[in-house]
Amino acid sequence: MNPPSNSRPLITVVIPALNEQDHIGQCLAALFDQTFPREQYQVIVVDNGSVDRTCEIVTQAGARLLHESRRSAYWARNRAIENSDSTWLAFTDADCFPDPHWLSNLHQCAKRNNAWIVGGLTKYDIRCDNLGNRLLCETHQPSQLRQTIETHHCVAGGNLFVRREAFEQLGLFRVIESGSDIELSKRLSQAGFPSFFAEDAVVRHQCDLSNWDYLRRTYRIRKGQRRHSGQPCGVRPAIQQLRKLPWRPGIHAVGADSKPARTSTQWIAEWAYRWANRWAGFLGEFNASIRPAVSLDAPTRIDPAGAHKTHPSPAHEFRIPVAAGESSGH
Incomplete structure (x- = not known):
């Protein structure tokens, strides 16, 4: 309560x-x-x-x-x-x-x-x-x-x-x-x-x-991190990003923990999945290096009279109200 x-x-x-x-x-x-x-x-x-x-x-x-x-x-x-x-x-x-x-x-x-x-x-x-x-x-x-x-x-x-x-x-x-x-x-x-x-x-x-859900999650997160890193977007940054192509699998993490020994099939499956996850991260960063973030909002300002207004200004240019009423979005 x-x-x-x-x-x-x-x-x-x-x-x-x-x-x-x-x-x-x-x-x-x-x-x-x-x-x-x-x-x-x-x-x-x-x-x-x-x-x-x-x-x-x-x-x-x-x-x-x-x-x-x-x-x-x-x-x-x-x-x-x-x-x-x-x-x-x-x-x-x-x-x-x-x-x-x-x-x-x-x-x-x-x-x-x-x-x-x-x-x-x-x-x-x-x-x-x-x-x-x-x-x-x-x-x-x-x-x-x-x-x-x-x-x-x-x-x-x-x-x-x-x-x-x-x-x-x-x-x-x-x-x-x-x-x-x-x-x-x-x-x-x-x-x-x-x-x-x-x-x-x-x-x-x-x-x-699911395994696919996690790969999509990696793609989405790495895309978001790259877009908000302050790095420029465009053709040249995208070309530079290609230098990070994860051609080498990087298998050092497989089997590094204290879990029971894996069979060869399990080891290969984990090796392949970790490599796929690296590719998902790379593709997210590459996508972000080409396209800038798309804002879905028009920042809201509430004037002293309490009327909602929208402005196409950056997010840092508006204030939030204090103790506003419980209005419904429906």
Whole structure:
């Protein structure tokens, strides 16, 4: 249950949801069982057009429910930002289950480092044991995530903590083809606000990707990282990108862990899959080196009278409202 509506929470937890009846109840139960003082945070779920029981479950759980008709998790997240007035915003997904100390540890990390943006540790529990899910777990070890977040300033939206001033000064999430969360963390870094990693702020996520899903995920993520790296796009950058063609398989990682010995067939299958994953990453970067990011949004500004206006200006030129009303996107 959220705190009384007349109190201003310190933290707003934001969850976009689309047909998440199988997960949202467990997610909300985890969020309402945090060690962080209950009166200091609220939970907002933004329904993105569900046709199942998602909204019913959210209402029964006592979370605040908003609606956004434009299909994108980032349209949904922006809707929640516009309709909240807390100092901090924490973001996770409907199929993620935060540990009890999640909010406390995110908040402590932000205070300790005077940070405007913090990323936590996402742990993947394998439900479908295949090469893609195993590789997903392997590439999300704490040391690798620390480098991704603190060196490359890439923070995923499923475990993200941002100070409200960041959105007020630099703009909301830009709704683009892919990598809106990466674009935001890069934007903050360029403005002098680096990302910090909170290893003890844990969110658990179930791995149920197919092998093809994981390759598509690699393609999408690497494309987003390349597009928001600040590197130029065009024919010459694309030609330079061709120098990175992964002709050599790079098999050093196969068999490097402590799992039981593989048969020759299993070893060859993993060797081939890792190579295919390198190609997926290369193709994502190559695509991004040719084509610039396509923005799907027209940044919204709310004037003093409360009327919504759209402007074709860059995301950093607009502000978000404070304590806006609970308007519906439908």
